[in-house]
Amino acid sequence: MNTILTKKSVADSTSLFVVEAPQIARKAQAGQFVILRVVQEGERFPLTIADFDREAGTITLVSLSIGASTMVLETLNEGDRILDVAGPLGNPTRVEKVGVVACVGGGVGIAAVHPVARAFRDAGNCVISIIGAKSKSKLFWEDKMAQASTELIVTSDDGSAGRQGFVTQRLQELIDAGRKIGLVFAAGPAIMMKMVAKTTLPSGIKTIVSLNPVMIDGTGMCGGCRVVVGGQQKFTCVDGPDFDAHEVDFDLLLTRLTAYRNEEEVTRCRCKGTREL
């Protein structure tokens, strides 16, 4: 179990892993995540389930090599086993028929948006997906997102893919054009989700975000993933990961995400370019 069946580079520093995990694949639903531990000394860290195949018994994870844990994952190849994969965790995304749904994926958040877009589309919604990244080299799954959505808008900060601009600009254009968006779902860097919330606030469009705080156990026992939503403390791993974006204290989330910046730099440097730390 937990064997990597397929490993593929999909973008700059971004790899796709198809992992043998029949029990998780059987139960996985859009919006849920797994907690991984790659090696004995490794951290426990979350990755959203980007896709799953119940019959084949596999889940698909997309990982951006940005810190020690994802860098160690990147050193694994087809045939290698991930030490521990636990899930599916978190509450599944609530999928309803609202009419038009806009799904916004930024950077590696595209992977998180993929199963949600598909689920909303399968529920009979018109799904407009907006995906964006810094540049073409960081974008991935245009084809998969096109398949999962009714309409696809591609954007990049530098204009090397799709239109030049941010995902929020594309979203604003849809709103300005009078598209009757009933719900927005967004996943990506915290700052991006904060901006999406800001974009939809004036028109009051219901906006759900999939939060990404630091997690340690992921099952509700440590409170490390706590966020403040509507003035109340919530645990992302058992109360989320989806929350009403207009209620989320993003500034607090952004601050808490920096708590271990120094330590993360230490482990990142130790593992740059080497297989062992």
Add this chain to the structure above:
Amino acid sequence: MAKSISARHDMPRQEPGVRRHNFQEVALGYDQETAVAEANRCLECKNSPCVRGCPVEIDIPAFIREIKKGNFAESIKIVREKNSLPAVCGRVCPQEDQCEKVCTLGKKAQPVAIGRLERFVADYERERRPVAGMPQHATSGKKVAVVGSGPAGLTVAGDLAKLGYRVTIFEALHKPGGVLVYGIPEFRLPKAIVQEEVDYIQKLGAELRTSVIIGRTITVDELMADGFEAVFIGSGAGLPKFKGIPGEQLNGVLSANEFLTRSNLMKAYDFPTHHTPIRVGKRVAVVGAVDSARTALRLGADDVAIVYRRSRDEMPARAEEVENAEEEGVRLDLLTDPIRLIGENGWVKAMECLRMELGEPDASGRRQPVPIKGSEFITPIDTVIMAIATSANPLIRQTTPSLECNKRGYIVAGEETGKTSKDGVWAGGDIVTGSATVILAMGAGMKAALDIDRYLRSK
């Protein structure tokens, strides 16, 4: 006798100045001579109140008698009749509230060091009969699922495996042991000992599956549909509570569960070899607990204070650990309650507290702390660890609708049987009682195992 019968033999310990810098076990254990000498203090009184003082009623006079005779192997056998985790309990039971509290010798002199003797014979057995060398048993009876590999689950699994049932233990984390592995620090309970206890239960025939979250990966109903004829839920009360005071969301403020999970389970004290980080500043305040305070000290804090709103007598911590903490240099800030955390640039930098005095007893029987008006004061603090309480993990409750829970989220279960409102499902330990001790969880496990056996034999 060379030593007066009134003085009990000290537990050899690492020197405080040395041990505050390492994570090795503090208590070193009696040697044979000391164990026999301490055992000889036991009066073998007619009444044996110690047995009733023990939550699992170990035949204490009998096991101590064997130590007097030098029959250590026989002694541990007697302990194991009632206690499936003796090496653990000998180390972590608050004996001063249990067997030793009612010891007859304790009326006139210091009570017999029953806990230290239990640890001695448990360790004697461990050293001479390593689990690795034991034969592997296979079982072929009815299938039983145990949810959680903490003290309650391990006890149920061991007892039922011994009776021949095919037991599978499902553990959500990647390592078994529950609070034994994530909550209690290495310097009190070496994780190698916990692993041996788990290995022993597996040798008895129980199967262990880690990283399986019952309630998510598989639900209780799915377990039963999968052929498990009985399910025991020992999922614990791990959800941490916070005080709800201003500033609690600042960086540098964390729950004791998070702090200890990083340190104990993820071995963050060994950063960066182990990748999980842990941050401890120079001035640490631990609200309501001892283990986190001693851990913070070992991680390099200059000043560590345990802030507790009641007095020393009300502290639920094990007496020996409070002693150890003070020897190591941890300060006790008693009758003090934090009301506000003050931050700068998103990090905590000071704590405002109120002084308290003790008033009338509350529902738990302990005297209520009452704030002293106008006693507010502020101290510079750069790390705050909240260890005030925990509550029930909601995952099983949320995914098992027919399971009756009380309004605080704990599972309702019969006190003598562990039976729940759902047919074929038992529960015990913290998920029923709320946060309590290892031995109480074990006791609940023993009762549930007996009832499960009764139930399965009658089917």
